[in-house]
Amino acid sequence: MTKKILAAVLLTGSLMVAACNTVEGAGRDVQSAGKAVEKTAN
Numbered sequence: 001m002t003k004k005i006l007a008a009v010l011l012t013g014s015l016m017v018a019a020c021n022t023v024e025g026a027g028r029d030v031q032s033a034g035k036a037v038e039k040t041a042n
Helices: 002-041
Strands: none
Touching: none
């Protein structure tokens, strides 16, 4: 029983870390696109 709980916690943790990296990368992409639009507007 403990092994199942530990496996579930580890799986959930790894998915959360992967999601954070994905969101961070998407945020950088949006930020760089925003800078390009701002540069063009100026």
